Amino acid sequence: MQRALSVSRMTGNRSSFPDWYQAIVREADMAELSPVRGSMIIKPWGYGVWERIQQTMDRRIKAMGVDNCYFPLFIPLGFFAKEAQHVEGFAKEMAVVTHHRLKLIDGKLQPDPDAKLDEPLIVRPTSETIIGDAFSRWIKSHRDLPMKINQWANVVRWEMRTRLFLRTSEFLWQEGHTAHASREDALASTREALEMYREFSETVLAMPVVAGEKPENERFPGADNTYSIEAMMQDGKALQAGTSHYLGTSFARAQSIRFQGESGELEFCHTSSWGTSTRLIGGVIMTHGDDDGLRLPPAIAPRQVVIVPMLRGKPEDAEVLAFGQALVATLNDTFALGEPVRALLDTKDQRSAEKRWNWVCRGAPIIVELGPRDVAAGMVSFMRRDDLRDGDKVKSQALSRDDFVAQVPALLAAIQQALFDEAKARLDANIRRDITTYDGLTEFFGAAPDDDEEGVAFKGWVRASWSRPTGEGLEAIEQKLKIHKLTLRNAPLDQPASFAPCIFTGEPGVEEVLIGRAY
Template sequence: MPKAPKNALPVTREQNYPEWYQQVIKAADMAEASPVRGCMVIKPWGYGLWENIQKALDAKFKATGHVNAYFPLFIPMSFLEKEAEHVEGFAKECAVVTHHRLEPKPDGSGLRPAGELEEPLIVRPTSETIIGSMYAKWVQSYRDLPILINQWANVVRWEMRTRLFLRTAEFLWQEGHTAHATEAEALEETRKMLDVYADFAENWMAMPVIKGEKTADERFPGAVSTLCIEAMMQDRKALQAGTSHYLGQNFSKAQEIEFQNAEGEQEYAYTTSWGVSTRLIGGLIMTHADDDGMVLPPKLAPSQVVILPIYRSDEERAEVLDYVKSLAEELRQQRYGDEPIRVEIDDRDLRGGEKKWQWVKKGVPIRLEIGPKDIAKNAVFRGIRDTGETAGVSRDECVATIHGTLDAIQSRMFAKALAFQEQNTKTMTDLDEFKSFFKGDDDSSTVGGFVIAHFIEGCPVMEKILKDLKVTPRCVPLDFEDEPGQCLFSGEPTNKRAIFAKAY
């Protein structure tokens, strides 16, 4: 596609990365702020993406033996209080329901809350406590285990600084909650779901991730261990894209999820929880979008192919529409993944150039522009979003290669993101290098990256330096073997390495 004289977005990644992020979302019409503080509206194009994310993940959850269920939106305050670390982690950002009706103000100037509740209810920030209280009722014997349940739901965490998709007061997510008879089985589950997330991130989102374990400070409140996938955004910051928690018996003790084991003894269950959210869409944007807008991986794109009919008269219109409809049907006969290829015809009454750029900004993988001249040659003018390549190809070739073209885009997007991540990941043994690597404007797109370095968890020298640099240990990668070395910060001997980065 011949580039427009300037980019389609009013700002580039290099000029102002955070502003560019907002502009991509606006240009692709994916979401916008709502009149409710911190809550977003997910618009049809963004929600279509979420539906595809849900569908792919849901199939993976079911293939690994999970079923869906639904638990209450509200959590009694006393439930949260049962697990001390847990409530500590969420108390500062809870939406609290205190009344159950509205009544007219005595002076008639509007309404006020009435019907105060005996116990305040918290809008779920996560559901370990309410789900655990049900598991306590459902589990008596080891025969009732495991319980392998997932929930698709909205949750609320009252964030003060919000950003569309990445951090919003309300967001959509899935939360898996499982209970097991043994520690080994629960640990296996925790790891299995991390692998599901990594597989999804890499093979559906085309977003390379590092699987690792969080250090104690970064753990989920109440967890024994938190596994995560971390991805590198185009500003080289890390995005935690999914977490899988091994909760040990912490929550089962607080909620009395007890069972009689095969030996007839009472034991507390071993539980896990794991989740990903609409934040993934933020990750998708910051992994793939460019200065012309969104770039979507074919496997998740709400439309994989858009056809733009071009004509100048009603007569031409009839001819062109006939042609594009039959082409769309032919393309839909083919499957990509498990489903018919998603083809959209855009016949809105808009100037051709404007229409084309709207689809560029939305990130549709393949664009086919077709007018009478193309039809005369039985050809289509094909634009590929990720490379910007455009070419006239015969209709037959376009149809015959559609699957391969989509596959090539999907692979290329992953390869590009992986190369970027690898180029910006450094192993360091020199503290000054580390400091200068991360110094600079926090919102710049040219500062930092991932640093692999030896460290000692809880080392106070490290903590001070990281705080000053606004850097965190993202995780201890699971595939790192112990290796003798010195803590980058204190110089003390250690076998452990982590990945350090600035993060969202």
């Protein structure tokens, strides 16, 4: 009852999954729409989560021997023309800069016709082309390889429809780019990045994923192979949470990225690229959120322990504050999950019940309520955000101050694990492996295309064997799936030894693929 009440408070008595998602983004203070079409303002709490993602992933990127650098926001138009498939894949959604000056004409500020650029500049949708151009100058010898770089940047893709964190015109991401002497090395690097994403997603975001290879029709424009990690949201839809591409030598050929091998011959490099974005935050929300708001895994929570003092404008307030300040200082000197604990004493002049709720809604992992009684007894009362309620009642625990401090690292680790376990159980329970025919597939996902009441009909994914056709055969499958808003997500890396007949054609199967609806 309380849960229903909570969500209805947030969604204005509607409770569809999209409304729920929007409500959490707003109520948890993560982000809001900006005056700029399709672009969002990431608020401090949301950006704090992104900073945590950056910090923790950056360590992993560097551990792969990859260095950070920075390339220009603007890419000359001509750079895109060099790789035919690439430009075709992105041409429809690029922001183009055509002028470099404004002029007041007829009282209206507009681009100065005399300041037209000879060659338009593209606001980068991704940086393969400009980084490839640098690679072509940086790489001369096999001794320069492998070349492995990464950049944290913003990119722009002029999407038709946008949704906070999941798809915005401008978004933040990291893009890794590597060049290698051989296909094997480049593929290994592609797979290493994919595995890094899987481990990061599961360990840091507590978001279980399935790592696999995208079918041909879902490949990155210009790539030979595209791999992804796919996460299951609480409405059963798939979220592509990260991608890693083996680009073969096509980008190297287009941009003349060559090296002189040991034998003295000039050879083309094999390149890879891989990226994750602020979309991960959307994934975290849709993986861990509940009817009370967001639940943040401690590893990415900007504040892991928030102390809400019960202040009543009375003399004992000073003691409560002093106790709280000392507790924060002690906690910040404590280590949990390999880092100093991030604790906060919320001294905002606001009703404490209100503050506590706000932190519940934002998803702070541990919320401490500190009142005069606790201070007098040297106790700490707290609640775990991952396990907030017992029916209608809010669960609260109390420990002595010293015991609490001692247990915080274990508590945070337990919360991190509990969130993962819950999501992992949901993922595993909702991948159907017993559907082997197309009729069974359509029956499972619903005969009519519009029958999915959002948030009601939880479907999950189907894992089925297929014959992996290419060209027209694949296109036919794509069209059949499209009727039911389904797509091939990926072919998981762990494949069985033998295969059932193809779910689409009945021909001998060669691979298992995940089928589902996606964001």
